[in-house]
Amino acid sequence: MSPSTTTSAPQDVDSQEEFDGRAAAPIDASTEPVDKSEVRVRRMFGEIAPRYDFLNHLLSLNVDQYWRWRTVRCVPPVGDAPVLDVCTGTGDLAFAYARRAPQTPVVASDFCPEMLDLGRQKSRRRGTDRQITWVEADSQALPFPSDKFQIVSVAFGLRNVTDTMAGLREMTRVCQPGGRVAVLEFSTPTWQPFRAVYGWYFRHVLPRIGQMLSRNREAAYNYLPESVGQFPQGEQLCQRLREAGLVEVTHRPLTFGVATLYLGRKPL
Known part of the structure; x- marks a missing residue:
């Protein structure tokens, strides 16, 4: 979701936030599990693809670009080994990595062809089509060899x-x-009164604006707060990264905890 031209780095407003073990309570702890079936998710994102970037920038007040910049700053590429961005959508994090390291190959994968088509178009406009490779792939069964990225x-x-x-x-x-x-x-802010204000916006305002502008049959912007509310956060998600085989697992809240960056290292 970053612009095609190079911009100055956003102010590092989260530089004093520390990694810790807190796990915020979810905004929406609905007892009925959200439908995350592959068919539904693929169709939903295919429908909103044409207005996906516009709505993300609008609904996040453009802070989503800062979060991606922050991710690349915390985990910069070193050398010429490739970088992989999964569930890439239209590729905004992949573009952020390509800007940070112009000589590093970047692979952007997603299982939604409509999103990938838009990403390829953006890549051609930005002149990164030789650096970024676009691959249609399910993140649960990636078509890449082990130990590659x-x-x-x-x-x-x-x-x-x-x-x-x-x-x-x-x-x-x-x-x-x-x-x-x-x-x-995404995560749930822990600081009141911001938590209450953000929760109201996230549950009631964002879905209505998103639905009105996207005209999506699958109600993607109702799905957003529902899925965030039922997804593990903080130490709970850190534990899942450890169970997946990662070590040195940490997490850092961004923008008062609206988003969280989780990091882990694969053992040698």
């Missing part, structure tokens, strides 16, 4: 994977020994 990242996509652990294990498998896995995901 120095960094494996995902931004706001792990929550949509039907089997979270399968996705994390695949990310770990294709990461090089000593390499890093980065998971950027």
Whole structure:
């Protein structure tokens, strides 16, 4: 979701936030599990693809670009080993990595062809079509050899994977020994009164604006707060990264905890 032209780095407003073990309570702890079936998720994102970037920038007040910049800053590429971004959507995190390391190959994978088509178009406009390779792939069964990528990242996509652990294990498998896995995901703010205000916006305002502008039959912007509310956060998600085989697992809240960056390293 970053612009095609180079912009100055956003202010590092989260530089004083520490990694800790807190796990925020979910915004929406609905007892009925959200439908994350592959058929539904693929169709939903295919329908909203044409307005996906516009709505993400609008509904996040453009802070989503800062979160991706922050991810690349925390986990920068070193050398010429490739980087993989799974559940890439239209490729905004992949583009952020390509800008940070122009000589590093970047692979952007997603199982939604409509999203990939838009990503390829953006890549041609930005002149990164030789650096970024676009691959249609299910993150639960990645078509890449083991130990290939120095960094494996995902931004706001792990929550949509039907089997979270399968996705994390695949990310770990294709990461090089000593390499890093980065998971950027929505979370629940812990600080009141911001938590209450944000919860109201996230549950009531965002879905209505998103639905009105996207005209999506699958109610993607109702799905968003529902899926965030039922997804593990904080130490709970850190534990899943450890169960997937990662070590040195940490997490850092961003923008008062609206998003959280989870990091882990694959053992040597």
